[in-house]
Amino acid sequence: MPRPPHLRTARLNSGSPRRRTVLKAGGTLLLSVFTALPARAAQILAVRVWPAADYTRVTLENDGALKTNHFMVSDPPRLVVDIDGLALNDTLKSLVAKIESNDPYIKQVRVGQNRPNVVRLVFDLKEKVTPQVFTLAPVAGYQHRLIFDLYPVNAVDPIAAMIESGNWSTPDAASTPTAPVQPGMPAAGQVAPDAVAKMEAQIAQGTAPLQTPGAAPATPRPQSPAGGAASKVTRMITIALDPGHGGEDPGAIGASGAREKDIVLEIAKRLKTKLEGLPNMRVMLTRDGDYFVPLGTRVEKARKVQADLFVSIHADAFIQPSARGSSVFVLSEKGASSTAARWLANDQNKADMIGGVNLGNHDKQLASVLFDLSTTAQINDSLKLGKAVLTEIGGINRLHKGAVEQAGFAVLKAPDIPSILVETAFISNPDEEAKLKDNGYQDQLADAITKGVRRYFAANPPMAKGRLT
Known part of the structure; x- marks a missing residue:
């Protein structure tokens, strides 16, 4: 059945140059609107602080990968971190309250919007540190993590820590003239040594074999002169x-x-x-x-x-x-x-x-x-x-x-x-x-x-x- 003349005219006009121009202009306007919308900023999901003598770790867990730039400032010592593509939210602001007074390395932290889409963290430090800043991909129950590890410039020495706690005899202490510790004899206020202590004392005196049972017997070491270091200190x-x-x-x-x-x-x-x-x-x-x-x-x-x-x-x-x-x-x-x-x-x-x-x-x-x-x-x-x-x-x-x-x-x-x-x-x-x-x-x-x-x-x-x- 032939179409009415007015319908045929409308169909022909839909493809006219003017119609195409209007559609193209509308599409360009719509595209410009979407282009102008800013990219969604990453969100901080959790903040955690792990202070220790070895180092202090600060963790920011977030829903996307983050880019950072950090630098140190001296006098007083500070670590400054700029995080790109991040929105400042209440979770990130809570980091301030998570720094404890007994933290070995961090005095306080300041958090603020440095410029659009860039958050700045400033760690005020108690001493100079060697920072390590790195990211971790999602694993186990964690999403993306941004890590700040703050290590002391002079690393904690486990031997020095044991000496400080009284669990290590210093060379000076070993050579100080004191009453000799006789093998098998308890010091004042101590219980009698068990088999371990007796063997330790024998080893120190050179009167016990150093091999385990079943091994060839060792040649005994010469006895130390009376008052020698070996007669005072047993092997810990x-x-x-x-x-x-x-x-x-x-x-x-x-x-x-x-x-x-x-x-x-x-x-x-x-x-x-x-x-x-x-x-x-x-x-x-x-x-x-x-x-x-x-x-x-x-x-x-x-x-x-x-x-x-x-x-x-x-x-x-x-x-x-x-x-x-x-x-x-x-x-x-x-x-x-x-x-x-x-x-x-x-x-x-x-x-x-x-x-x-x-x-x-x-x-x-x-x-x-x-x-x-x-x-x-x-x-x-x-x-x-x-x-x-x-x-x-x-x-x-x-x-x-x-x-x-x-x-x-x-x-x-x-x-x-x-x-x-x-x-x-x-x-x-x-x-x-x-x-x-x-x-x-x-x-x-x-x-x-x-x-x-x-x-x-x-x-x-x-x-x-x-x-x-």
Whole structure:
């Protein structure tokens, strides 16, 4: 059926040059409106501050990647950070109130809108610091994170810290004329030394073999003259305790909300007290508060104090809440001893990603291990230590495995220190989580590990060694 003339005319006019011009102008106007709209600014979701003697960390968690520029200002010392593409919100403003008066390095922080889409943070410092500013991609339960790590210009020396706390004999103290400590005789106010102290005294006097049982007998060292240094000071045993996780890395979390990082720190502190109650023993904690220590740094700290043993303490979780029992692990140079051990090692080795390590400044050599003769000997000694500790823990809790297991735990890779990782219990098991939160059970665990350490040294007297230079 033919269309009416007026409809045919309207159809022809829709494609006229004038019509096209009007449509084009309208489209250009619409495009200019959308172009003029500013890009959405990133939003800060959470702010956290982790003060510690080692360093202070400030974390800004946000919903997108951020670009920053930072510089130091002296007299008085300040760190200035400009963050691009960020909107100032109440969460970011709350950072001001999160700086505590006892923070070792930050006096206060000021937050403001420096210019459109740029927020400026000014950290007023208590002393000069070496800042590290870096970003972390989303991982685990975290979104994007912007990290400020403020390190002292002169890094904290773990040996100096032990000397300050009275847990290390200085060379001057060793050479000061004092009443000699006779082998096997207690000092005033002390209980009689146990087998460990007697062996230490014998080693200091040169009257005891330095090999472990079953080895060829050693040639006794000559007796020191009366009043010599060897007759005054016995060889101290240094133990490094490593409470896992900390700071940005909470570790495993139980059904009731208990966090692994809190539980293991409490157990480590109890264990430190008990070990230091033994003659000739001193203890260094790789962390003594709620802050993150990279895996390689934990090993480095133990080596700096020439630790005789390294004990890492954990309370991990498994995919099934029915998993239960305590375990002891040592390093493996040939692969994990079981599928569960491999899964656990892989899970623990993610700590650096979750806790947050500046990869641009990370010593990758610490993350690997050079398997040589010293590492093989370390693993053999670690197995002996692990068996002694596992035997004692078996007296207070069910064992997940009846033997020491092996896997590639990064934190056990000091080639010259016998090292074990103790899984105190599964925090993912509701019954064991309740135990781990109980002060009495924590005390029992500390007692059991202490007895295991004593058992190990009773069968494996420590070798004589020189002072760090």
